[in-house]
Amino acid sequence: MNWPWSAKNDNPRTPGDPAPIIRMQGICKVYDKGTVKVEALRGIDFEVARGEFVAVVGPSGSGKSSLLNLIGCLDTPTDGLYELSGEAVADLDRDGLAEIRNRRIGFVFQNFNLLPQLSALENVEMPLLFGGVPARRRRKRAQELLEQVGLGDRLTHRPTELSGGQMQRVAVARALAMDPDVILADEPTGNLDTSSGSDVLSLLTQLWKQGSTLVVVTHDISMAERAPRIVEIRDGVIVNDTGGLQ
Numbered sequence: 001m002n003w004p005w006s007a008k009n010d011n012p013r014t015p016g017d018p019a020p021i022i023r024m025q026g027i028c029k030v031y032d033k034g035t036v037k038v039e040a041l042r043g044i045d046f047e048v049a050r051g052e053f054v055a056v057v058g059p060s061g062s063g064k065s066s067l068l069n070l071i072g073c074l075d076t077p078t079d080g081l082y083e084l085s086g087e088a089v090a091d092l093d094r095d096g097l098a099e100i101r102n103r104r105i106g107f108v109f110q111n112f113n114l115l116p117q118l119s120a121l122e123n124v125e126m127p128l129l130f131g132g133v134p135a136r137r138r139r140k141r142a143q144e145l146l147e148q149v150g151l152g153d154r155l156t157h158r159p160t161e162l163s164g165g166q167m168q169r170v171a172v173a174r175a176l177a178m179d180p181d182v183i184l185a186d187e188p189t190g191n192l193d194t195s196s197g198s199d200v201l202s203l204l205t206q207l208w209k210q211g212s213t214l215v216v217v218t219h220d221i222s223m224a225e226r227a228p229r230i231v232e233i234r235d236g237v238i239v240n241d242t243g244g245l246q
């Protein structure tokens, strides 16, 4: 695959900017399946400052999801340093990690990962429930978020009663519920047709313009082109970063 995007840098940063939200140094991830060891990430140095919109691109199997799962504390690195909002993630116990996932990270998955038996409103309420937000505030916040993503008239619909694009907008609302430090999305338009993919893309871009920090793994060129910074991964290493810090 050739590098299809022109290198541009609308959001220049200088090394040593105070307190990046994400700071990784020498991150390695080896999946050890007994006889087979896969070195999915081989020494990743990566920083993301507050308010950035970073697209992560690269061929299938290059390590993009592995990287995002580490950033999202869904998995732990084999080696290297990872600080999220200045806190070393390796020092946290299980409860600490669960807390970080709930409060600091909003995750949007390719297959939406909504709970099928719950309504849109209840799905968005889940992180607020885990976060100990009282019932009335929870409901109000979830309703406001669904209105914000254009689903104010679908509050009681279950996932099977929504279109793919609508399901992904519920997932985005859920990701926003706890007002996270960073929104991570792994191929958020991968299961959507062009039109609903473009709606989700506009929604994410709008959130970024309102101040959210986004890291989005994508094969979608129109998505990558919206991001001021594009990071390309091949064989578990960053080979290109238009942010200019590599």
Ligand SMILES: Nc1ncnc2c1ncn2[C@@H]1O[C@H](COP(=O)(O)OP(=O)(O)OP(=O)(O)O)[C@@H](O)[C@H]1O
Residues within 6 Å of the ligand: 031, 032, 033, 038, 039, 040, 058, 059, 060, 061, 062, 063, 064, 065, 066, 067
């Ligand atoms: N849980 C796992 N156990 C073992 N190997 C894994 C696991 N997850 C990923 N891998 C391997 O790690 C490598 C990187 O996988 P990863 O899912 O990060 O790639 P990707 O860039 O997200 O690919 P795609 O674009 O197809 O989603 C692949 O060789 C994959 O087979």
Ligand SMILES: [Mg+2]
Residues within 6 Å of the ligand: 064, 065, 066, 186
């Ligand atoms: Mg992947």
